[in-house]
Amino acid sequence: MKKLNDLNIRSAALLGLMLIATATNTTPLLAQMSEESSTSVQTTTSAGTISEFGPKEILIRTEASPDPIRYSYTKTTTYVDENGAPVSMAMVKSGLPVTVYYTKNGDQMVATKVIVRKTTTSTESAPSSVEEKKTTTTTTTDK
Numbered sequence: 565m566k567k568l569n570d571l572n573i574r575s576a577a578l579l580g581l582m583l584i585a586t587a588t589n590t591t592p593l594l595a596q597m598s599e600e601s602s603t604s605v606q607t608t609t610s611a612g613t614i615s616e617f618g619p620k621e622i623l624i625r626t627e628a629s630p631d632p633i634r635y636s637y638t639k640t641t642t643y644v645d646e647n648g649a650p651v652s653m654a655m656v657k658s659g660l661p662v663t664v665y666y667t668k669n670g671d672q673m674v675a676t677k678v679i680v681r682k683t684t685t686s687t688e689s690a691p692s693s694v695e696e697k698k699t700t701t702t703t704t705t706d707k
Contacts, residue, residue: 608668612664613625613659614659614661615658621635622662622678633673643656660680662680664677665677
């Protein structure tokens with residue numbers, strides 16, 4: 565009977581140690597499974613008038629710059645009106661006042677969103693400005 569009790573005590577002690585070891589090793593493993601990373605993306609806007617709209621780039625003329633500013637665009641670039649409604653790329657043409665939201669990719673400025681405004685009359689002038697906004701994107705990935 566004494567041997568049976570000693571065996572039960574040893575088994576219980578071993579089981580307890582295994583549970584403690586598992587509990588302490590699980591925390592780092594769970595921490596590794598869900599990792600949060602934060603990246604900063606600087607978004608800049610520029611307002612002016614389209615001087616040229618080509619198959620790969622948009623040239624915008626502003627009052628602040630004597631030379632047109634060159635922006636490339638991608639398939640993910642969105643075109644909207646002042647109310648946020650989508651605008652067909654076929655409607656985007658030279659002479660239209662726009663605001664371009666863009667990010668810098670090396671030396672290249674890539675348009676992410678183009679807001680097409682109503683055409684202004686000759687007594688009105690399109691606003692011309694450059695405004696920098698910094699946004700932070702937080703991405704959570706599971707490993």
